[in-house]
Amino acid sequence: MHSQGRRGVRHLALLAMFSALAMILSYVEILLPFSFGIPGVKLGIPNLITLLILYLEKGTGKNAALVRLTDAGIVLLIRIVVTGLLFTNVYAILYSLAGGLLSLVCMFLISLSDRIGIPGCSVLGGITHNLGQLTVAMFVVSQLKIWYYFPILLFFGTLTGFALGILAYMIISRRGVRDYYDRFFEG
Amino acid sequence: MKKTDLIIFFSALALFGTLWLILSLRHTAGSEVVVSVDGVETAVYPLDTDLTVEINGYDGGSNTLVISDHQAKITWADCPDHSCVHQKAVSADTETIVCLPHRVVVTVRSGEENGIDALTR
Ligand SMILES: [Zn+2]
Numbered sequence: 001m002h003s004q005g006r007r008g009v010r011h012l013a014l015l016a017m018f019s020a021l022a023m024i025l026s027y028v029e030i031l032l033p034f035s036f037g038i039p040g041v042k043l044g045i046p047n048l049i050t051l052l053i054l055y056l057e058k059g060t061g062k063n064a065a066l067v068r069l070t071d072a073g074i075v076l077l078i079r080i081v082v083t084g085l086l087f088t089n090v091y092a093i094l095y096s097l098a099g100g101l102l103s104l105v106c107m108f109l110i111s112l113s114d115r116i117g118i119p120g121c122s123v124l125g126g127i128t129h130n131l132g133q134l135t136v137a138m139f140v141v142s143q144l145k146i147w148y149y150f151p152i153l154l155f156f157g158t159l160t161g162f163a164l165g166i167l168a169y170m171i172i173s174r175r176g177v178r179d180y181y182d183r184f185f186e187g
Numbered sequence: 188m189k190k191t192d193l194i195i196f197f198s199a200l201a202l203f204g205t206l207w208l209i210l211s212l213r214h215t216a217g218s219e220v221v222v223s224v225d226g227v228e229t230a231v232y233p234l235d236t237d238l239t240v241e242i243n244g245y246d247g248g249s250n251t252l253v254i255s256d257h258q259a260k261i262t263w264a265d266c267p268d269h270s271c272v273h274q275k276a277v278s279a280d281t282e283t284i285v286c287l288p289h290r291v292v293v294t295v296r297s298g299e300e301n302g303i304d305a306l307t308r
């Protein structure tokens with residue numbers, strides 16, 4: 001019982017740390033002078049944290065798949081609600097939620113497979129992130145015309161996703177990170 | 188990094204390339220500007236007549252549409268993000284400017300078709 005309680009606390013601390021990191025990345029994304037012309041539609045840089053949680057936890061082999069999904073989901077929701085309230089507006093929260101949740105489900109399902117690696121997972125996560133945002137935008141203005149933006153979003157979603165995927169892969173394959181992370185789930 | 192990762196990456200880029208090619212082949216000069224608010228077409232203006240007009244957006248919002256030199260642009264808006272003002276001027280068929288807070292969509296069309304693309308609610 002005692003050790004389980006300690007593990008719970010460590011788990012909580014880890015999720016808090018990831019949430020803080022995700023918020024920083026969200027803020028960086030807001031600062032970037034990059035616009036697709038649709039308000040609220042973003043590159044999806046905080047997706048890096050979702051990738052890290054899914055694949056680091058997968059690597060330890062200690063947490064069930066469902067725990068990975070809920071961990072990543074909790075961090076995602078905290079990040080979107082807090083940064084949404086701090087820096088942006090209700091619209092932005094709506095877009096972030098649609099993009100974030102859709103890409104989370106997509107990346108989680110892919111992470112169950114061993115045939116696709118982290119960069120591929122990240123590319124598909126980036127694309128679904130933008131698809132989710134476009135879909136919400138379409139319903140907000142009740143116009144199909146908004147799909148005019150799809151090709152350019154596909155392009156940037158793919159490039160950003162691939163770059164973030166390589167970055168996540170490099171972070172996760174470092175022994176230091178791996179050992180540090182493993183210790184969180186011991187004792 | 189696995190082979191499937193590269194396959195996914197390059198297929199996505201190939202899909203983009205194909206879509207982009209199709210769009211640029213179909214690229215034709217527009218002849219009129221269609222304004223829709225909350226999915227309802229509210230006005231159509233010819234692209235070859237210079238004009239400055241106020242669009243009454245959803246929830247009392249207001250956007251200024253300027254047509255000059257065969258191009259349409261939103262020059263002013265009282266929406267919170269001003270993203271519509273920062274979008275580039277449009278002139279070719281299917282090019283679009285969106286103001287999400289005001290639910291305003293400004294689209295250029297060639298004038299041959301007049302189907303309404305609004306979603307039915
Ligand atoms: Zn606007």
